[in-house]
Amino acid sequence: MEALWHALFAPGFFTSQPVRQAVLVGGVVPIVAGAVGVFTVLRGQSFAGHSLSALGTLGGSGAFLLGITPLWGILTCGFAVAGVMELAGTQRRRGRDVATGLVLSTALGVSALLLYLVTMSGSTTGVTVTLLFGSLFALSGITVPAMTLLALVCLAVLALLYRPLLLSSVSPELAAARGVRVRWLGLAFLLLLALAAALCSVAVGTILSTALLIGPAATALRLTRRPARAMVLAGLVGVVSTWIGVVLAYDSYLWPPAGKGWPVSFFVVAVILLCYLLAGFAPAARRGSGRAGPTGRAGEQPSSGPREPLTPARLR
Amino acid sequence: MSGSTSGETSEHGAVLDIEGVSVWRGGRQILDEIGFALEPGEFTGLIGSNGAGKTTILRVVMGLLAPTQGRVLVEGKPLTRRHRSVGYVPQKLLIDPDAPVRARDLVGLGLDGHRVGWRMPSRERQRRTEEMLEAVDASRFADARVGELSGGEQQRVLIAHALVGRPRLLLADEPLANLDIRSGQEIVDLLARIAAEQQIAVLLSAHDMNPLLPVMDRVVYVAGGRVAAGTTDEVVRTEVLSRLYGHPVNVLHVDGRVLVVSGSHVTVDAGAVMDTGAGMDTGMDTGAGMDVGVDASVAAAERR
Numbered sequence: 143m144e145a146l147w148h149a150l151f152a153p154g155f156f157t158s159q160p161v162r163q164a165v166l167v168g169g170v171v172p173i174v175a176g177a178v179g180v181f182t183v184l185r186g187q188s189f190a191g192h193s194l195s196a197l198g199t200l201g202g203s204g205a206f207l208l209g210i211t212p213l214w215g216i217l218t219c220g221f222a223v224a225g226v227m228e229l230a231g232t233q234r235r236r237g238r239d240v241a242t243g244l245v246l247s248t249a250l251g252v253s254a255l256l257l258y259l260v261t262m263s264g265s266t267t268g269v270t271v272t273l274l275f276g277s278l279f280a281l282s283g284i285t286v287p288a289m290t291l292l293a294l295v296c297l298a299v300l301a302l303l304y305r306p307l308l309l310s311s312v313s314p315e316l317a318a319a320r321g322v323r324v325r326w327l328g329l330a331f332l333l334l335l336a337l338a339a340a341l342c343s344v345a346v347g348t349i350l351s352t353a354l355l356i357g358p359a360a361t362a363l364r365l366t367r368r369p370a371r372a373m374v375l376a377g378l379v380g381v382v383s384t385w386i387g388v389v390l391a392y393d394s395y396l397w398p399p400a401g402k403g404w405p406v407s408f409f410v411v412a413v414i415l416l417c418y419l420l421a422g423f424a425p426a427a428r429r430g431s432g433r434a435g436p437t438g439r440a441g442e443q444p445s446s447g448p449r450e451p452l453t454p455a456r457l458r
Numbered sequence: 459m460s461g462s463t464s465g466e467t468s469e470h471g472a473v474l475d476i477e478g479v480s481v482w483r484g485g486r487q488i489l490d491e492i493g494f495a496l497e498p499g500e501f502t503g504l505i506g507s508n509g510a511g512k513t514t515i516l517r518v519v520m521g522l523l524a525p526t527q528g529r530v531l532v533e534g535k536p537l538t539r540r541h542r543s544v545g546y547v548p549q550k551l552l553i554d555p556d557a558p559v560r561a562r563d564l565v566g567l568g569l570d571g572h573r574v575g576w577r578m579p580s581r582e583r584q585r586r587t588e589e590m591l592e593a594v595d596a597s598r599f600a601d602a603r604v605g606e607l608s609g610g611e612q613q614r615v616l617i618a619h620a621l622v623g624r625p626r627l628l629l630a631d632e633p634l635a636n637l638d639i640r641s642g643q644e645i646v647d648l649l650a651r652i653a654a655e656q657q658i659a660v661l662l663s664a665h666d667m668n669p670l671l672p673v674m675d676r677v678v679y680v681a682g683g684r685v686a687a688g689t690t691d692e693v694v695r696t697e698v699l700s701r702l703y704g705h706p707v708n709v710l711h712v713d714g715r716v717l718v719v720s721g722s723h724v725t726v727d728a729g730a731v732m733d734t735g736a737g738m739d740t741g742m743d744t745g746a747g748m749d750v751g752v753d754a755s756v757a758a759a760e761r762r
Contacts, residue, residue, distance in 0.1 A: 184557050301576050309571035312551065312559055312604070316619065319520050319546035320572040363556050367603050372558040433599045 152393045163286050164278035164388045164406065170293045171341045172354060172380025177300055177373040178338035179359030181331065184311045184369075188356050190227060190332065193246050194339040195351035197223050200249045202273045202348060203256035207263070212273060213285050213344050217292075220336030223249075228329045271405075276347030278388060278406045289341055296337050299330070307331060308369055345384070346407040354380060357414035364421035383413040472534070473498050473543075473626045473659040474519060479528030481514055487683060488514050491528065494678050494687035496659040498626065501650045503670040504663040506680030512663040515680065516629050519661070520546055533626055545620030547630040551612055555605040561615045562600045565590055568619035590618040594648060610641030614648070621652065628652070630662040634669060642669055649673075667694070668715050694718070 155161055182191050198216035205215020226245065257270045272280055281289075300307075306327055310317035314324045342351035362376035387410030394404040474496040481489040489511050496502055506512050517523040518530060521537045521544075530537045532544060545568075553559070566579070566587045591597045594614040599607060604615060613633050620628055630649065634642040646662075650673035653660040664670060667677065667690075677694065678687045679702060686693045686702045693699070694716055696709045710717040 180558065184554075184559075186554075302574055304576065305567060305571050305573055308559070308563075309567045312553055312557070312564060312567070313548065315548045316546070316567075316616075317571065318522060319544075319548075321521075322572050363558055367558050367560050367601065369558050369563060433602050 150393075151389060152396055155389070155392050158392070160279040160281075161388065161392060163281050165385060167278060167281060167286060167289055167345055168384035168388055169381055170290050171345045172358065172384050173377040174293045174296045174300075174338050175342050175355045176358050176362065176376030176378070176380045177297065178334055179355045179357075180362060180369070180373045180376050181300075181307060181311055182335060183356065183359045183363065184308075185331070187332075187335065188352070189242075191335055191339055191355050192352045193227075193242060194220050194223055194336050195343050195348050195355070196246060197249045198340060198343040198348040198351070199253040199273060200256065202343070203253055203260055203269075206260055206269055206273070207256060211282060211285055211288075213288060213340065216340045216343050216348070217337065220340045221333060224329075224332040224336040228325075228332055272347070274347050274349045275405055276343070276345055276350060276407045278345060278384075279391070279403075281344070285344065289344060292337060293341060296334055296341075300334060303327065303330060304370075346410055350407045350411055353411045353414055354384075357411070357418055358383065361414070361418045361421045364418070365424050379414070379417050383417060384410050386413045387411075471497065473532065474661070475531040475534070476515075476519070477529050477531075479518060479525040479530060481518065481523065482526045489518070489525070490683040492680075492683075492685045493528075494685060496627065496661060496676075498659055499654055499657045500675040501653045501660045501670075501673050502662070502676045502678060503667055503674045504661055504678050504680065505665070505667045505670075506663075507665050510680040511683045512680055513631065515678075515685075516546075516631055516661075516663060519627075519629060520544060543626040545623065545625035545628045547613070547616045547620045547628065547633055549632045550609065550636050551604060551616070553605040555603060557603060557605045559604050560601050561596060561604055561607065561611075562587055562591060564604050564615055565596075565600075565618045565622055568622040586622055590622040591615075593621070593652075594618045608641075609636045610638075610644060613637065613641075613645050617645075617648065617652070621656075621658075626658060628658050628660045630660070632663050632665070634664055634666075639669075646670060646673060671714070671716065690716075 179191075182188055197219055201215035201217070201219025202212040203215075204219070205212045208215075223245070227242070230242070257273070260269050268280075271277075306317060306322045309320065310322055310324050310327050317327070318324050339351055339355060342354040345351075346354050358376040358379035359372070361379050362372040365375055366372050387406050387408075390409040391403055391406040394409075395401070397404065472495040476495070477493050478491045479489055479493065480487065480491050492511075492515070504512050504515060514523065518525055519532075519537075521530075566583060568590075569583055569586065570577075588597075591600045594617050596611065596614040596618055599611055604612060607615065617628075617630075628649070633645055633649075637645065646669055649660050649662060652658060661678075662670065667674070671690065674690060676688060677690050678685050679693050679699065681699070681702050682704065684702055686698050694709055696707065699709060699718060700706050705720075708719050710719060
């Protein structure tokens with residue numbers, strides 16, 4: 143029994159300060175990511191979330207060069223980009239795609255330069271990897287309390303806006319008809335998304351941030367039909383995945399090549415993917431559930447155009 | 459069609475009163491001094507082809523578009539943005555099948571979807587949601603995701619969403635456009651029943667008035683940004699619609715159906731009537747156009 147315990151939690155796990163920080167952040171950030179993530183998926187803004195995360199690289203590397211904690215750089219950059227996205231969103235759809243693509247690639251290009259400068263500046267070779275792929279074990283002083291506080295703020299605002307946000311996510315048209323200021327609400331959500339993406343970026347890196355934001359949400363959509371329950375479930379999936387990732391990463395110090403732990407983010411993302419795949423077996427994932435009696439009614443089938451006749455050409 | 463007395467509308471009791479409303483957008487006039495009133499319990503069809511101005515009228519009534527001139531009164535009071543006494547049913551929902559929103563969630567949001575703040579769902583909220591789902595015969599699929607519902611089922615849920623807040627006026631934007639004939643007829647019957655039972659004014663927009671003829675108390679006919687309002691017998695007449703369109707049109711009655719065709723070419727010759735199929739204004743898609751062409755030629759043959 144004790145042997146198993148030690149195999150699971152390598153010696154020193156419960157006394158290590160970095161582990162404690164990782165567990166705390168891993169218990170808070172995924173909750174925010176889950177709730178925001180479900181709205182993101184519902185609103186079809188996964189790409190916006192990904193862009194915000196990717197652009198965090200620019201803010202993070204810039205902040206490091208200036209000697210500021212990367213979190214602030216990522217956050218500032220995210221808010222600025224969210225504002226630009228909202229402005230661009232008022233124009234035509236095609237123009238928006240072009241603008242997003244152009245801004246995204248330009249920003250990543252500049253990030254490449256900044257990361258190069260960071261590497262050249264000497265002693266800090268690990269920064270690039272930390273920024274891109276995160277490290278829950280390497281969070282500096284102010285970062286942990288700041289992240290916790292920001293996460294709570296994000297959750298509070300989300301709870302306040304919950305109903306109008308849900309309605310406008312289902313249908314902006316319905317929300318507008320009820321007097322909801324759909325545009326302001328869209329901007330508010332984009333800022334919350336930037337905040338959540340920044341928190342995820344610090345936790346698992348700017349590149350893998352999307353996995354923590356979207357993965358648990360996508361898993362939850364397979365498990366439940368209720369909006370609030372989906373958000374709670376997504377949060378739980380995220381927290382459990384992160385904690386399992388932390389345990390495995392700590393254990394991996396003893397794995398080959400010994401003496402160097404495997405990246406935490408790898409484990410976290412791997413567990414999230416596993417959860418998503420397992421959720422595919424859940425009964426709630428099946429279509430047509432939630433109906434009383436026999437599914438469907440005669441004459442109620444959606445009529446999507448005339449049916450194609452079975453011509454000889456089609457039979458061949 | 460109906461025995462409703464109209465022509466003059468009483469100032470008192472009108473749920474909606476539109477007076478001399480014009481809308482200009484981008485240097486173009488979309489509505490030209492339109493006016494009509496809706497009474498409680500009446501089912502009114504807002505009829506016109508695409509681009510005639512139906513959607514603009516609905517947006518004005520919802521308070522989403524301020525008229526350039528004229529005034530809109532809802533229950534005798536000037537329209538504000540948050541007008542609780544107007545319910546709205548959109549044409550369809552663009553939502554993924556796996557979105558975690560059940561039919562009952564959407565109906566519940568009809569009560570408090572505009573409210574900021576956090577509150578535990580109350581028993582009263584649940585009761586009214588349940589009641590409304592029952593009223594539109596949607597209880598069977600109340601727990602299904604809205605994205606998975608068929609067009610007709612979605613319309614029922616959307617109607618429940620609009621009605622659960624107890625509006626006095628219900629607006630439905632082309633609800634029949636995405637439905638097969640049978641589901642469409644069910645939705646029309648449902649809305650007519652609701653109008654009568656709950657004393658709500660229902661304004662339903664459509665490009666074809668025929669599915670509405672059995673239940674429609676009044677018609678607001680839209681063409682070129684102007685309207686003619688009254689009972690179908692008063693409005694859907696050759697001289698009234700010709701004046702509205704500004705060019706001659708013919709109103710034909712065929713087997714209880716009404717056809718409005720461009721009038722200048724109508725002769726007893728069936729071939730010439732086929733030509734008018736292109737100018738008719740009841741059905742927009744080519745399928746309906748063919749249909750009218752054939753019906754019109756039948757009418758011409760009967761006249762002969």
